[in-house]
Amino acid sequence: MKTNVKTSPILHLTYAAVCLALCMVLPFLTGQIPQVGSALCPMHIPVLLAGFLCGPWWALAVGAVAPLLRFALFGMPPLFPTGAAMCFELAAYGLVSGILYRKLPKKVLNVYVALIAAMLAGRVIWGIVMVVLMGLNGSAFTWAAFMAGAFVNAVPGIIVHIILIPIIVLALRKAGLAD
Structure with missing residues (x-):
C-alpha cells in the first residue's frame, strides 16, 4: 500500500514542529x-503557515502551544494577559486557515481568502479573550483598546502576512512540498 507523501501524518508532524520552532526563533x-x-x-x-501546510488540527496545536512554550523558555510574551490571549488568537489562526485552505478550491485567490479570514477570526477571538481576562483582573478592555491592539498597532504585521504568507504557500505548492 503506497501512501501519498503530501498527506503523510509524519510530514504534517514535521511541518508542525518546524513551525513551532520558527515561533520560538x-x-x-x-x-x-x-x-x-x-x-x-x-x-x-x-x-498561519502551519494551517496551510499541516491542516487545521496541527496548526491549532501549534498556535495554542507556541506562546506558552516561548514564555516557559524565554519569559516572553508575558503570560497574563498577553500570552494567554495569544494562545487563543494563534489557535484560531491555525484552525481557520487550515479549514478554509482544505475546503476552498486550490486557487491563488483562495489562499488570500483563507489567510484574511483567519487573521480576522483570530483578532476577534483575541478581543473576546482580552475582555474576559481583563474583566477577571478588574480592568476594562475598551473598543479603542481592541481596535488599537488588533488592527492599528498591527498594521506592519498585517501587511507582512498578506505579502509573505501567500508567496511561501504558493512556492511550496509549486515545489511539490504542499497540497
Whole structure:
C-alpha cells in the first residue's frame, strides 16, 4: 500500500514542529528592529503557515502551544494577559486557515481568502479573550483598546502576512512540498 507523501501524518508532524520552532526563533529576529519588531507579529507567521501546510488540527496545536512554550523558555510574551490571549488568537489562526485552505478550491485567490479570514477570526477571538481576562483582573478592555491592539498597532504585521504568507504557500505548492 503506497501512501501519498503530501498527506503523510509524519510530514504534517514535521511541518508542525518546524513551525513551532520558527515561533520560538522569529521574535528574536524581529525584536532587533526598533519600534516595529513586535508589530510585525512574528509568531503569527509560522502558525498561519502551519494551517496551510499541516491542516487545521496541527496548526491549532501549534498556535495554542507556541506562546506558552516561548514564555516557559524565554519569559516572553508575558503570560497574563498577553500570552494567554495569544494562545487563543494563534489557535484560531491555525484552525481557520487550515479549514478554509482544505475546503476552498486550490486557487491563488483562495489562499488570500483563507489567510484574511483567519487573521480576522483570530483578532476577534483575541478581543473576546482580552475582555474576559481583563474583566477577571478588574480592568476594562475598551473598543479603542481592541481596535488599537488588533488592527492599528498591527498594521506592519498585517501587511507582512498578506505579502509573505501567500508567496511561501504558493512556492511550496509549486515545489511539490504542499497540497
